[in-house]
Amino acid sequence: MTNTSIAIMSFEKEFRNIFSNLPIQASLSSLQFAFQNFEKTQQVEVHSRLKNLYNQYSINIKKSLISKVEQEDAFLEIFVTTWKHFTEKMELIRRSFQYLDPAFQTLGKESIWRLGLCEFRKQVLCSHEINRKNLLGILESIKKQREGEVRNGAILRETLQIYIKLALYDPIEKSLESTTSKYYEVKSDVYVRNLNVYEYLKYVKERIKYERDYISAYLHPRTKDSLLKHVELKLIKRHAKLIWEKIESTFFDIMRNPSEKRGQALTLLYLYLVKIDGVELLQLFIDPIIEKQIELIYEQFASMPLELSNRLNEVKNEIKEMFEEGCDDDLCTAIKEMWHQRFTKYISKNKKINETIAKLIHEFMTSTVNVKIKNLEELLEIVLQLLSYMDDKEIFRTLYMTDLVTRLCFEKTSNFELEKSVATRLLNAMEPEFSNNLDIMLNDIITSAQINESYNNNYKSNAPLLYVNVLTQDSWPKYVTSSTLTVKLAPDLEQAKKAFERIYKTDPENKNKKLKWQHELDRCIVEMTFESKHILIKLSLFPTLVLLLFNNLKSGSYLSYEEIKRQTELETAELNRALQSLIFGKIPLLLKDPPYVDIDSTDKFYNNEFLGNVIDTITDGTDNNIITLEDLEVTKRVQDALGIKISQQLAEDRAIQLDSAIMRLIKPEKQIPKSLLIQRILQIPRFEWAKEKDVLLRISKLEIDKFIETDKKNRNILLYKP
CATH class of the missing domain: 1.10.10.10 (Winged helix-like DNA-binding domain superfamily/Winged helix DNA-binding domain)
Known part of the structure; x- marks a missing residue:
């Protein structure tokens, strides 16, 4: 046997001595010197011997734990003690042979500590029987603590920490959530019927505090919120309607009192709720009631905005009147304020109501007929009243700004002065940032008109007519001004674009400004001639650029996908979208081979030589030769x-x-x-x-x-x- 083999065996022997609680017999410095002179394969062998030892020791632990007859806390204590002994041995090996870890790391092997954890995890914690005993012990310990029994909290905490350290906590967490949910479902069914509303509120408050302060202290931080949600769901939300009926009857009893006694009674109620922390719980109870009430009001009056506004106002006044007479005390009015706060919160969150308000404004600004509201004052009265019910107008602001961009940039507004009037009246109801941005947006449209007038007066050419909206980047929604798409324009469009830039820069105020073109938003009017008929078709820019490539294409000829991409320089996703809109829209301006919906780089694209017949069918019997093909953008996708x-x-x-x-x-x-x-x-x-x-x-x-x-x-x- 070689000296190297003897040295490797010495390492294994000392490892075993440590696990057998025997002293180290060899010279540690001699072993270190020998290890440093090992070849890499021999160092790997030392790592392998240590791994086998960990494996054998872990298997012995598993057999010992499976044979234990102790249950619950007793078993958990044995398990934790066994774990501590195992980690103590690992720590002793790590301290005694400190030079091994750097070498193992160089070899790409696990450290002494991680190697031991992996073997313990694989052999012990992945044992179904041991896991079953541990889980039973954890769940029973928590249940008995909830029932008031004194248990060993330290053992429970250490057991859970072991599972967290070894990344096996998730199944434990799911079982905890499930048993907690079932436990409080049973308890709540009993107490909600046998206790009066005050006693039940007190019970709920105590249980939530207990779960938050005691049980959650044993668990992973992420489990705390999840566990409390299960508790609230079973104790509060599950019985919200029944609890509210009890609270409501209490309020009605109070409201039957003469006005001079009503305030005193309400104050006593509020003081009791404060004492048991019931005001916060009251919010949780009334939230689903108010939310349902608002949804029912919307469903009933969705198509009648004035009636919708009036009905919400009635609910608001009912809250006010309920507490008005004989209720001057600050404590009493706090209930009214809380009720009102939850009411405004759920109107703010209701996306349908926000959409209704934005739609009212948009329809009024874009239509001249068939509008539900006939004059500006009526519109503003309804809009401002609905907005007054909201404490957070973020959803409405986003919807309104999106519609406003469409109206201002694409000339869909019926009256720009009306837009300014509505915007001015909205400013008082919105936050300051909204006011600043809106002023700049409206001013941008006015300034753009002046710039375009200067461009048309100074640039005479056969190039296409051009109108450019010059927008202040930071004041418009980001999706309008943050596009990074690039495209190669047709020569005459590129010529007109450069001419506009030159004329724009002639104004001294614009000398140091930089224009960033947002071609994704461009819209075009394309003139198409079929025999004696002239048709104007409204398209977005990218389909227009593709369509222009086919302008002088001979009958039967085609363009390949790669050729179209080379000439337009469109990104693949945008090019595919443009081609699909031209081929599969309501009017197929182009055809492809093969005729499948998906666009492929090997496809061939042709002019639709039967397009004249399709156009005749669409415009037959009408004098209007302008077709807006916004559905070519594939309406659902848009x-x-x-x-x-x-x-x-x-x-x-x-x-x-x-x-x-x-x-x-x-x-x-x-x-x-x-x-x-x-x-x-x-x-x-x-x-x-x-x-x-x-x-x-x-x-x-x-x-x-x-x-x-x-x-x-x-x-x-x-x-x-x-």
Whole structure:
């Protein structure tokens, strides 16, 4: 046997001595010297011997634990003790042979610690029988604690920490959520019927506090919110209607009192709710009731905006009148304010009501006939009244701005002065940022008209007529001004574009300004001639550029996909969309071979030589030779895209608000625990829409942008980067 083999066996022997609680017999310095002179294959053999030892020891642990007859807390205690002994042995090996880990890392092997964890995980924690015993012990321990029994909380906490460290916590978490849900479902069914409303509110308050302060202390931080949601669902939301009936009857009893006693009675009720923390619970109870009430009102009056506004106003007044007489005390009026707050919250969140308001304005501005509202004052009365019910107008602002962009940029408004009047009246109902942007947007349209007049007076050419909206980038929605698409224009369009840029720069005020063309928004009117008939077709720019390539194409000739892409320089997705709109729209201006819906790089594209007959059919019996083929944009896709743009704009606005709040909290303190930061953000009323994952996403983005960073020593600490 060689000296090297003897040295490797010595390593294995000392590893076994440590696991057998025997002292190390060999010289550690001699072993280190021998290891440093090993070949790589021999060092790998040492790693393999240690892995086998971990494996054997873990198997023995598994057999021992399976044979135990102890249950629940007793078994958990044995399990935790066994784990501690195992990790102590790993730590002793790591301390005694410190030079091994750097060498293992160089070899691409697991460290001493990780190697042991992996074997323990594989042999012990992945054992079905051991997992069953542990899970039973965890769930029974928590259940008995909920029932008031004194249990060993330290053992429970350590058991859960083991599962968290070894990445096997998810099944435990799901079982905890499931058993918690079932436990409180049974309890709530009993207590909600046997207790009066005050006693039940007190019980709910105590259970939520217990789960938040005691049970959640044992669990992974992410489980806390999830567990509390299950508790609230079973104790509150599941019985919301029944609880509300009890609360409502209490209110009615109070309201039957003479006015001079009503305030006193309401004050007593409020004081009791405060005492048991019931005001917050009351909000949870009334939320689904108010939300349902608003939905029913909308369904009934959706097509009657004036009646919708009046009915919501009636509900608002009912709340006011309910508490008005004999209720001067601040404590009493707090209930009214809370009720009113939940009412305005759910109107703000109701997307259908927001869409109704935006649609009223859009229809009034784009139509001259068949409009439900006949004059501006009637429109503004309804709109402003509906907006007055909202504490958060973010959804309406996004919808209104999207419609406004369409009207201003694509000349769909029936009266620009009316647009200014409506905008001016809306300013008082909206936030300051809305006011600033709206002023600039309207001014951009006026300025654009002046610039285009100058262009038309100074540029005489046979090039196509051109009208350009010059928009201030930061004041318009991002989806309007943030496009990065590029395209190769037809020569006469490129000539007109450069002429416009030259004339624009002649104004001294524009000398240092840079024009950024947003071709994705361009719209064109294309003149098409069929024998003696002239047709004007409205298209967007990209389909127009494709169509122009076929202008002088001989009958029977075709263009390949690659040729069209080379001449237009459109991105693949945009080119495919343009071709589909020209081929599969209501009027097929082009044909393709093969005639499948999907566009392929091997396809061939032809003029539709039967297009004249199709046009004749569409325009037959009419004097109107202008066809607006917006459905060529594939209507459903455009509607979907518009919805995406609205959602994107809303998401962008909310992301900016979250980023600002995060930086305001972390900057003064320089460092803050991540969990505390999330908790503080979610407690801010205007972030009611936010979830923990939304805050984590913004934290990650701010880390990428290097505004903040995670502490390398403690991953839960966030640091401000000046």
